[in-house]
Amino acid sequence: MQREPAPIGKLVVVGLGLIGSSLALAARQRGLAGEVIGVSRRSSTLDLALQQGVIDRVASSLTALAAELQRGDVVVIGVPTLTVPAVLDECAAQLDSAVTITDVASVKGSVVAAACASYGAAPPQLVPGHPIAGSEKSGVNAADGGLFVGHRVILTPHADSGADHLARVQALWQGCGAMVTEMSVADHDEILAATSHLPHFLAFSLVDTLAGLRANREIFRYAAGGFRDFTRIAASDPVMWRDIALANRSAVLQVLDQLTADFARLRGAIDAGDGSYLLDLFTRAQSARQHFGQLLEQGLDSDTMSAKPLTFRLSPGGSAVGTIRVPGDKSISHRSIMLGALAEGMTEVTGFLEGEDSIATLRAFRAMGVQIEGPQQGRVVVHGVGLHGLKAPSAPLDVGNAGTGMRLLAGVLAGQPFDSVLVGDASLSGRPMGRVADPLAEMGAVIATEAGGRPPLRITGGQMLKPLNYTMPMASAQVKSCLLLAGLYCEGETSVVEPAPTRDHTERMLRGFGYPVVSEQLGGGVTRVSLRGGGTLRGGRIDVPADISSAAFFMVAAAITPDSDITLQHIGINPTRIGVLNILRAMGADITLSNEAEVGGEPVADIRVRYAPLRGIAIDEAQVPLAIDEFPVLFVAAACAEGETVLTGAHELRVKESDRIQAMADGLQILGVAATPTADGIRIVGGAIGGGRVASCHDHRIAMAFAIASLRASSEIVIDDCNNVATSFPTFAELALQVGIKLSVE
Ligand code: S3P
Numbered sequence: 001m002q003r004e005p006a007p008i009g010k011l012v013v014v015g016l017g018l019i020g021s022s023l024a025l026a027a028r029q030r031g032l033a034g035e036v037i038g039v040s041r042r043s044s045t046l047d048l049a050l051q052q053g054v055i056d057r058v059a060s061s062l063t064a065l066a067a068e069l070q071r072g073d074v075v076v077i078g079v080p081t082l083t084v085p086a087v088l089d090e091c092a093a094q095l096d097s098a099v100t101i102t103d104v105a106s107v108k109g110s111v112v113a114a115a116c117a118s119y120g121a122a123p124p125q126l127v128p129g130h131p132i133a134g135s136e137k138s139g140v141n142a143a144d145g146g147l148f149v150g151h152r153v154i155l156t157p158h159a160d161s162g163a164d165h166l167a168r169v170q171a172l173w174q175g176c177g178a179m180v181t182e183m184s185v186a187d188h189d190e191i192l193a194a195t196s197h198l199p200h201f202l203a204f205s206l207v208d209t210l211a212g213l214r215a216n217r218e219i220f221r222y223a224a225g226g227f228r229d230f231t232r233i234a235a236s237d238p239v240m241w242r243d244i245a246l247a248n249r250s251a252v253l254q255v256l257d258q259l260t261a262d263f264a265r266l267r268g269a270i271d272a273g274d275g276s277y278l279l280d281l282f283t284r285a286q287s288a289r290q291h292f293g294q295l296l297e298q299g300l301d302s303d304t305m306s307a308k309p310l311t312f313r314l315s316p317g318g319s320a321v322g323t324i325r326v327p328g329d330k331s332i333s334h335r336s337i338m339l340g341a342l343a344e345g346m347t348e349v350t351g352f353l354e355g356e357d358s359i360a361t362l363r364a365f366r367a368m369g370v371q372i373e374g375p376q377q378g379r380v381v382v383h384g385v386g387l388h389g390l391k392a393p394s395a396p397l398d399v400g401n402a403g404t405g406m407r408l409l410a411g412v413l414a415g416q417p418f419d420s421v422l423v424g425d426a427s428l429s430g431r432p433m434g435r436v437a438d439p440l441a442e443m444g445a446v447i448a449t450e451a452g453g454r455p456p457l458r459i460t461g462g463q464m465l466k467p468l469n470y471t472m473p474m475a476s477a478q479v480k481s482c483l484l485l486a487g488l489y490c491e492g493e494t495s496v497v498e499p500a501p502t503r504d505h506t507e508r509m510l511r512g513f514g515y516p517v518v519s520e521q522l523g524g525g526v527t528r529v530s531l532r533g534g535g536t537l538r539g540g541r542i543d544v545p546a547d548i549s550s551a552a553f554f555m556v557a558a559a560i561t562p563d564s565d566i567t568l569q570h571i572g573i574n575p576t577r578i579g580v581l582n583i584l585r586a587m588g589a590d591i592t593l594s595n596e597a598e599v600g601g602e603p604v605a606d607i608r609v610r611y612a613p614l615r616g617i618a619i620d621e622a623q624v625p626l627a628i629d630e631f632p633v634l635f636v637a638a639a640c641a642e643g644e645t646v647l648t649g650a651h652e653l654r655v656k657e658s659d660r661i662q663a664m665a666d667g668l669q670i671l672g673v674a675a676t677p678t679a680d681g682i683r684i685v686g687g688a689i690g691g692g693r694v695a696s697c698h699d700h701r702i703a704m705a706f707a708i709a710s711l712r713a714s715s716e717i718v719i720d721d722c723n724n725v726a727t728s729f730p731t732f733a734e735l736a737l738q739v740g741i742k743l744s745v746e
Contacts, residue, residue: 002462008033009072014062014087016049017237018134019104020078021143023176029145032175033074037065048140062090063169071098074168081105085114092118096191100165101126102172106192106240108156108185110247115660124162127169129155130188131178132196138237149177156185172514178735189478191244193251193256198259200241201252265509276383280371287366290570293685311746312719312733314710317692319740320557320564326735328378328544329572330426330728331477332602333358334404336410336542340382341370341390342488342545349380351544351570356727357402364397364409365390384539387488392418396456401425401657401727403699404478406455407436408506410483411675413459414445415489422457426725427657429455435474436482443468443494467533474652475625477502477576480529484510484517488533495530497522500625503576504529508601513537525622539719544600545572549730551607552580552630553704554739558609559589560640566739567608570595579627581607583634587614587641616643616686624650626697632705635664638684638714645682667694667706671713691715700724704732707743 011033012141013024021038028036038055039062040046046058059065062075069075075095077087084105084533091101101123105111108128115122133151135142139451153173157166173180183191207411210219227358245252279367333353338361340347352358354375366372370390374380388414399405399422406422410433413420423429434453441447446460467490472479480496484506487494507517507616520528551568558566573593575579585591590612593605614637624647627634631653638645653660661677668675672690676683689712696703703722710717724743736743 006177007551008074008168010035010037010069010074011110011172012037012039012059012069012073012075013055013064014039014075014077015079015083016045016054016140017078017080017240018138018142018147019131020076020515021049021140021523022145022147023078023104023131024049025145026148026176027145028053028056029170030175032172032456039065043171044139049143052140054140054143062639063094064089066094066096069099070096072168074100074102074172076620077101077103077105081107081110081247082241083243084111086116088114092123096123097123097125099125100168102129102155102169104129104131105247105278106130106196106244107247108188112156112158112185121745122158123163124160127155127157127161127165127171128185129139129153129169130192131173133178134506138240146177148173151178153178153180154188155180156180156188157182158185189248189251190254193248194255194574196311197248198255199250200233200236201245201256202259203231204241207231207234226599234581238443240669248273276371276682279373279383279415282367283371283373285361309720310661310722310725312707313723313744313746314707314713314717314719315742316710316713316715318561318711318742320554320561320711322739323567323569324548324735324738325569326546326554326556326571327355327731328353328356329505329547329727330357330549331404331503332509332544333544334361334402334408335505335509336482336544337361337372337382338408338485339382339513339537340380340384340539340542341365341368341372341388342412343382343384343513343538343539344382344386347539347542349542349544351546352377352378353544353547353728354378354381355730356400357405358479360398360400360402361405361409364393364399367393367395367397378544382539384537387537390416390418392461393420396421396423398423399428401428401724403428403431403657406433406457407478407482408485410440410447410457410459411485413461414463414486415465416459418460418461420459420461421458424455431455432655433457435476435479439468439470439479439483440486442470443483443490445486460477465490465533467494469493469495469497471497472499473500475500476652477504477506481506484531487531488515488535490533491531493532495528497526497528500525500622501527501576502625503574505574505602508574509542510537511600512542513540541600545599545602545604547728548577548580549629549701550574550732553633553708553729553732554735555580555584555589555591555607555609556633556637557708557711557739557741558611559584559587559591559614560611560708562611564611565608568607569606570604571607571629572602573605573607576626579623579625580630582623583617583619583630584609584628584637586620587637587645588612588615588616589637614641614686616641616645616684619648621649624652628652629656629701632660632664632699632701633708635668635675635682635684636705636709639668639671639675639686639709640690641686643686645684645686647683648678649680651680653681656699656701658699658702660699660702663695663697663699663702664705667702670694671706671709671717683697689713691717693718693720695719696721696724698724700727704729707732707736707741710743711741
């Protein structure tokens with residue numbers, strides 16, 4: 001069999017340290033070059049490299065090889081950073097200008113400067129590079145052909161780097177399994193100073209300090225986890241790190257000065273016994289580290305900071321059996337942070353939803369100076385700052401995918417003395433905010449939106465808000481809550497009339513925090529909610545029930561799957577949220593409640609659902625606001641029911657995280673279900689469900705609804721872009737597997 005011609009003729013690696021020898025080995029193992037030649041001043045290194053199969057052949061110097069190198073050959077400079085100029089001098093004097101030159105030094109500014117010095121100007125054949133890989137080990141003995149797999153290699157081509165040279169260096173690294181990115185020399189040096197160089201200097205410095213203490217033997221004997229984790233990199237090559245410190249002097253000094261100043265403040269706080277400063281700093285750092293950890297776990301692309309798209313693949317024939325507890329209620333979790341922050345004293349939250357939406361709210365309040373501990377296994381402690389204690393955020397507040405976050409925060413921010421900006425992700429940026437911005441403007445708030453009332457919201461603080469009596473044109477708990485929160489900052493009574501009952505968590509939690517709120521029934525399902533501004537909220541304990549909106553997926557799973565039996569524990573059954581129970585029961589579902597109790601002003605129960613044949617119904621419009629988030633999965637129930645199900649009066653579904661009427665109709669049709677969208681609802685005729693590839697439309701609830709459909713599908717269902725499931729239900733896939741749904745995440 002004939003071998004593919006190697007893309008590179010001769011690969012010459014000058015300097016066989018860890019990186020150089022690992023690259024040589026990878027190139028040999030993967031057949032990336034016709035021949036791999038090692039150059040080192042030390043003959044012992046060359047002997048070892050040959051012996052260990054790292055290289056094909058040795059050379060004592062580049063000069064000795066220069067005559068045989070031509071276009072298609074690549075010289076990799078793998079020597080310590082401060083030795084690079086000498087090798088570049090040799091290149092300039094000896095190498096043909098067609099030979100590609102690259103390097104692996106951790107600092108790029110000094111390499112380009114050295115090339116300019118050797119050549120007069122950086123030559124087209126030079127493509128500086130830096131593999132972000134390594135270990136504290138050094139030398140040929142540590143050579144690892146897999147070292148670069150999945151790691152990043154940053155190339156910093158200069159203005160005159162030749163395209164063919166760049167392509168060859170890219171191909172070399174990609175061939176080693178690395179991910180190649182490009183950036184400017186200055187960006188590279190600044191970023192690496194902060195993320196790599198400084199941590200190494202800190203580790204060296206800490207170990208040195210401890211080693212210098214008199215009792216160092218004893219100290220090292222007792223130095224366990226923390227010390228070991230933090231100082232692993234202090235075992236790195238001293239010459240290399242001396243070179244990096246000197247070569248990247250200005251970028252390193254800048255970040256070192258910043259850290260020194262922060263360190264002095266930390267020292268001051270410890271000296272002064274300022275526990276609050278310490279808790280604030282540690283909590284902020286803990287949250288940033290957890291966020292970073294999650295990014296790493298999700299395999300984020302560090303260039304774009306956007307997650308790799310997740311795909312759900314579902315095989316038919318799964319079951320729905322077991323007892324599970326779904327995560328905490330999203331609506332209540334958002335409000336626990338907001339009201340906890342605006343309260344006097346401490347609020348301890350348990351059962352908090354550790355989903356992206358509620359975490360975004362938590363971060364927003366941290367950014368306004370509120371100390372918040374956690375979340376840790378659903379426990380969060382909010383150190384309230386009172387209604388007037390928020391501080392101006394230094395950057396726009398990013399609430400991610402969360403409509404609740406943005407609309408409720410708009411109400412809070414309208415009443416602050418400082419300016420603020422609210423931004424969200426692509427889905428949220430397309431959603432209507434005029435429904436809160438307009439009535440807030442009537443109260444005297446100054447809020448600029450993008451065209452069509454879309455985010456970002458730019459809020460000018462320092463306004464005197466006036467109370468408002470507002471009749472909402474739509475039944476929206478977010479609008480109601482927004483105006484009530486703004487009402488806290490008005491003198492006098494603010495009232496909101498809702499055309500139909502919507503979730504009342506804000507009212508319940510305000511009352512739980514000792515703030516009077518009046519709800520009056522005006523007849524015909526119309527409610528008027530009012531409060532007077534200027535009061536005080538008192539922090540307390542909040543036990544967040546499990547989210548009925550998340551439970552709904554498993555309720556439907558059991559309702560449509562023969563032989564199923566699922567119990568969902570500790571679910572919030574607030575009467576303004578139980579539309580899904582009412583609708584499923586009207587369709588014939590077998591649902592029983594037990595362990596009914598009240599926790600912190602919210603009713604909870606265990607919900608058991610067993611299979612029973614469903615029938616199509618005309619859904620009572622009064623149930624729409626009470627089941628507003630559960631329709632995607634209710635449509636799946638309808639697809640499994642006998643006869644036709646008709647939904648009307650649900651226009652609001654068109655402005656959720658996606659247009660949920662269209663998204664579900666499109667997906668159901670792909671699966672072979674007769675689903676016809678209408679202006680304010682849908683008609684679905686129950687029948688067989690096939691298989692196919694459906695879009696989640698970046699909407700968590702659409703993704704999860706189609707996953708449930710697999711229980712009655714005849715073949716595989718693939719759902720694209722399921723990342724947003726983490727906004728409300730980060731453990732969905734885990735729990736789905738637990739009850740027997742055949743889900744794999746790709
Ligand atoms: C929510 C209210 C509802 C709901 C959303 C959460 C809340 O939105 O769809 O998921 O927490 O107040 P609307 O107020 O737009 O109906």
